[in-house]
Amino acid sequence: MTDHTTWAKPSRRHLLHAGAALAAAASLPLSSHAQASPDLRKVTLRVGDQTGASQGLLRAAGLLDDVPYRIEWSNYAAAVNLHEALKADATDIGSANDSPTVSAIAGGSRILAVASWTNGGRGTSLLVRKNSDIKSVVDLRGKTISPTTRGSVAHFTTVGVLKEAGIPLDDVKLAFLSPTDASAAFGSGSIDAWAIWGIFRARTVGALGARVLHDGVGINSGQSVLSATRSAVADPGKRAAIAHYAQLTDKAYAWARANPDAYIAWYAAFSKQDKSVVASLHEENSAYKRVPVDDTFVARLQRTHAVWLETGVLRGPIDFNQYVYRDLPIASVA
Known part of the structure; x- marks a missing residue:
């Protein structure tokens, strides 16, 4: 249950002081015995x-x-929505695709990207209804596609799938919708195809028998970024709590890989779908492994940004080195 405590948004001066404190902290050896360990019992981490x-995965893994x-x-x-909350300082951390x-x-x-995991590019798919006359990506010309929300991983998937097939964006109609609205539109037939992820994809495949037209592999990074x-x-x-939470996430994915039956049982209950439906998602959902927040990671963000620039979704250069924190300590987890 969420505690709806009100938190004050920091002023520009406070953010500058915070940035200075961060730079000072990053220059110190994180394992230095001269530093007093923070009392985590006094910390509330807003996730x-x-x-x-x-939360569901961490709880299922007993973490x-x-x-x-x-x-x-x-x-x-x-x-x-998650990133809007981070921007407004309504939450401390949250994970999303790059x-x-x-x-x-x-x-x-x-925001600062503090940790990242990748599953090799799986997790977001372009779906069509089971009886659709769309048999391949080339059949999408003249069709209406919902990439879910603008700038999302599903939008990125849609752009990449169309580009791969040589279909200009002008040859399709993009309908940007929230996941709930896109689900309703897909079910009613008012959109022809839907790019979607996670629990929404599982429910659509399970409840409607939707077909996967493209699984996003080779287009998506499969990168989950903790900001x-x-x-x-x-x-x-x-x-320190963020470092601990990141390591709990490592352990949760390891648990999912080592305990497929338990994971499938949990995800079936979580998504309210039959085990047979979610079993096919186990491998991609549990494949996430930690990658360093380093120059390679920054280059991945730059490549994603380049795609958005090319398609006109975003404008202007960004130095993503200014938006990463490379020194998150590895906390010990009991």
Whole structure:
């Protein structure tokens, strides 16, 4: 249950002070014995969660039973909503694909990417109804596609799929809709195809028998980015809690890989779909492995940004080195 505590949005002066504190903290050896370890019992970490999936996985893996700090969860339907909360300082951290993360930064969000995982590009698919006359991507000319929300990973998938097939964006109609509205439009037949992820995809395949026209592999990065507010990273206690939370996420994915039956049982209950439907998603959902927040990671953000520039979704250059925190410490997890 979310605690709706009101938090004051930091002023520009406070953000500058926070940035200075962050720079000072980053220059110190994180394992230095001279530094007093923060008392995590006094820390509340506000975690933004898409559809409740992160909390659900951590709980299924038994990783929330003895967390040394308090977690205040808030659920959001999609990455765009999560990033709005981060921009407004309504939550401290949250995970989303690199596509909406880049879009959020371009939209003025001062977040810092602090950790990342990749599953090799799986997780977002372009769907058509089971009886659709669309048999391949080339049949999408003249059709209406919902890429879900603008700047999302599903939008990125749609652009990439069309480009791969040599179909100009002008040859299709894009209908940007929230996941809930897109689901209703897909079910009623008012859109011909829908690019979507996660629980929404599982429910659509399970309930409607939707066909996967393209699974996004070779187009998407499959990158899950944990972003944080600068004020949270500048706070020693919250920074330590974020490091701990990131390692819990590592352990949750490892648990999912090692315990496929338990994972499938949890995800079937979570998504309200038969085990036979979610079993096919186990491999891609559990394949996420930690990657460094380094020059290669920054280059990935730049490539995603280049696609958005090419398609006219975003404008202007961005130095993504200014939006990453490379020194998140590895916390020990009991």
